[in-house]
Amino acid sequence: MTTTAGSLPIDRSDHLVAVGADELLALCADTERQAREAELRRLECALRWAHLHPDDPDRAALGSVESAAVVDAALAPRAHRCGTVLIDRAIAEATAGAEPEEQGAEEALSRSHWGVELLHGPMTGPGRWAGTSRMEITGDTVVLQGFLDVLTALAEGEVARTHPDDTIDVRRSLAVGLVAQRTSCDRPPRIKLHLHADLAGLLDDTIGTGSVERLGPITTARIKEWCGSSSVTVLPVLREDRTDAVDQHDPPPWMRELVTQRDGHCVFPWCATDARSCDLDHIEEYVPMDEGGPPGQTRPDALAPLCRHHHRAKTARRWRYRRLPDDSYLWTGPHGRRYRVDRDGTDPLS
Template sequence: MIEIDSTHQPLVVEDLDADWLLALCEDTATESRRLERKRLRLALHWARMHPADPDDAAKGHVETVGGPGTPAVEEWSTESLAAALGITTHAGLQLVSDALDLAYRLPRLWARVEALEVPGWRARRIAQATCGLSAADAAAVDALLAPKADRCGVRAIDQAIAEATGVVEQTEQETLDRTKWDVELLHGPMVGPGRWAGTSTMVITGDTLDLTGFYDLINTEATRIETDDPIGVRRAMAVGNLARRMGGDQPPRVRLYVHADLADLLDDTIGTGSVERLGPLTMARIKDWASRSQVTVLPVLRMARDDAVDQHDPPAWMRELVILRDRHCVHPHCQTHARACDLDHTIPWPLGPTTPTNLAPLCRRHHRAKTRRRWHYQREPDGSYTWTGPHQRRYRVDQNGTTPLPPA
């Protein structure tokens, strides 16, 4: 295994002693800071290259991605940057926002990032924590945190923000905090990279008194569950018990799209099924969920069906077919689930028919970007999509992800 050190000399890692290895680790940390700084510099310059046009600003066609005091950016300009970096549009917007906040609202901190004294990830965390503050409060945080930003943690960041905003009336602060209240349900790998185990995470942000009371209720219910499971597991089980009681002990209505061989459905000791939004699960888990829920069996769709209808909006079966076929927004790197997307005619209706092969799921943002003619795409015979951005960068999107293509 060969690595390159800061003097550009190749080194065989297996031959290094402890001192050399630690020196290479230090080089790596510095190189990481340099790469993070580069991404922020590129994002900042991109934003400056695409300022909001005054006429568009008057119409509201701009993107205010940074905090107060940062310049507005031309609408739809971030998609090209994000695609080139191989990240989602949301991640690209966050990168631009952080870069603008650092340059315009946190200049002392930005200077230390430029000098490679503070890692970009730490500076970005501070930028995101202060994005909702006024320019004056952000400057106060900058003065407090910049000298120690290379070593401060989350608690120090929160404390600096509290000190800087101490003059804000408590009621105003409470109103600001309330805008962040939410309940999120997150599905995804919980056991390890790429693994799905039928487990999800719920994150609740709300009134302290309400959540404390709810937590006490969960603990009380957990103590009544007679199992040998740890208390944490019993708390999670208690949430299910409470939810069922709140629903009048009626089984929840759940829609699962299961793809499995008939043999697997008949014998839950073998095989797995693929469940939409949840990934692969054992048939035993799927049957367990079905036994505790109201189950509606939907007709099987023939995925090769390509009937046309003489109308703009697709019928329910056609929408379902396109959602199951493409699964998510087909814009480069976008992973918005198809059920949250619009169905777009790849060849605009009525020039193009309303058929499955002429429909594609696009999230609202990327649908608008395409409609405003900043991006163009077409569906290929193999079911993939070829996109061309406003700077003539091309991308192929298929079930395996996004691949950059050479210029046409």
């Protein structure tokens, strides 16, 4: 049985005690105080260790007596009022002042982590991709601060005139597009996305949807927006019933595209690696024609996408598989277990 007292539920079956808002605030404050006291105790232990072991090769937590003395002087008058951030900052400043070579090494190590990464996925928790991605940039502090200042100036000026109702953060994001466009001398950017949509639907003003490979569905309105500001290559629809064969090991581009779209992902059991990141494997081992191989070995129904790891497992003959008439794949593992794989997933058979 559950009843309420104040603002929180009480579960009588678990013998919980009601706690009001004031008690919760007091509890949070007490927890914060205990955490601060624990951090101060950690600092005290570090200072004692540095004083007692000035030549320790591990440098303890502060590195030297000189560093410990600087931290002592900086924190002693206000240690009881400091949080963990100020304590860590004092330790960093003390270490850098007493041992500048270590600061230089730390800066070099930090530089090795610089990079730019583009991440696709839901922005509002679990769900589906909705045409929004996130870019993470790690680099020089002054350079990134300068870049943010440029974006802010554009967001508060030019972008604000065309998007007055958007927040400053949204306008900064839109400003990134302006910077990219001007860097490319106003030429439309070449963006490689594989969009699937009915061209007739793009001419319709009603709401429709297409899809982006690897990401998910997208409205035709967003597709039209992208097509209007980017360089676009339109590819014809492939006939999935084509069975043309070529007498060479590597498939031509049309055949690779057909197999990629047909299977969608690595066809090894439970593997979801996108087909565009996979090798195209000859299900039956390819034998060059000048070594006695038959003609027509490279054709759509004789190929399947395998990620590099599983391609090696198959090539090493630990696993074997064949394509079934219903376009699924039957795999046999090294211990005789069998699995059926199609676009929707994997079914263990034995």
